[in-house]
Amino acid sequence: MKNENLPEVSTSEQPDGCELLSQKEKWRLFRQGALAVSPLCVAVVPWGLLAGSFAIDAGMDVFQSMAMSAIVFAGAAQLVATGLIKAGVGLFTILLTTFFITSRHLLYSITMRQTISPLPLRWRLGLGFLLTDELFALCGNQTPERFQPWYALGAGLWFYLSWNLATIAGIFAGKLIPNLESLGLDFAIAATFIAIVIPTIQRWPVLVAVIVALLTSVLMAALDMKGGLMIASLLAMICGYLTEKWIGNHPIHREKPETQQGEFK
Incomplete structure (x- = not known):
């Protein structure tokens, strides 16, 4: 901010x-x-x-x-x-x-x-x-x-x-x-983190990480899997990192180094 x-x-x-x-x-x-x-x-x-x-x-x-x-x-x-x-x-x-x-x-x-x-x-x-x-x-x-x-x-x-x-x-x-x-x-816990995370979603890797974390955590909870939150966090970080690497290797971003990689247009 x-x-x-x-x-x-x-x-x-x-x-x-x-x-x-x-x-x-x-x-x-x-x-x-x-x-x-x-x-x-x-x-x-x-x-x-x-x-x-x-x-x-x-x-x-x-x-x-x-x-x-x-x-x-x-x-x-x-x-x-x-x-x-x-x-x-x-x-x-x-x-x-x-x-x-x-x-x-x-x-x-x-x-x-x-x-x-x-x-x-x-x-x-x-x-x-x-x-x-x-x-x-x-x-x-x-x-x-x-x-x-x-x-x-x-x-x-x-x-x-x-x-x-x-x-x-x-x-x-x-x-x-x-x-x-x-x-x-206890809903205040979710509401607080939503308010913190939403303003930070300005780049595609962050958006991918948030979506993966959301879907995976809901799936883990539905399956009643222990450690589901940790699994969702790790998977989200991996997907966000891979998205960052993919965007960095994209020809468009190699041609425009002055633009922050992955930033929303």
Whole structure:
């Protein structure tokens, strides 16, 4: 997501990660980031309510449930881990499952490495902790010249606070409202990822990957196959990669190198 008001100043050209900015400019960028992520914060509220209520239902106390959101800060991983805890699954299985669910963040960090690496360690650690699907959707495609740490910090920190507030509300709602999960709040998970993915579909390889992932995941669910989501993800990545290679080898794109390969006309 682009913001035309962001000054085009490379973080690598700024000492100590953008210290040339005035306090007023830092605060302006921080507020812009928080405002940009606010719609996703609203969309994630039902998800946070569900995560908080699930934690209580799994037998955690209030402090443990709050700490899970404050420390783990990963919606899908929290829901799955909570379900495994409730089922009495061992620690190793929980850690391994959580690792695979959150492994996409490794791809996020690789994508943003060129942008983040010039920053001081405190910025890299802070933004690394705050890196979510939502933050990546906002800043993942920004060039090093357009990327502003204070903008990313505003977006990431505001989303972090919103997630934890929603989780706290879910913790107390789980104590007061029975069968909260029956209200269909889990649809917020799908709705949030749809809102994140749709704007990124600007090239044919991405479209192919999304369609393959959609059809395969539905088929795997219909067949009740374990690990279907992982199979769908791998197959989608392979198909997207093959589409990228095919487009790159197409004579039309070899003749027009200035056009981004696979971009919609």
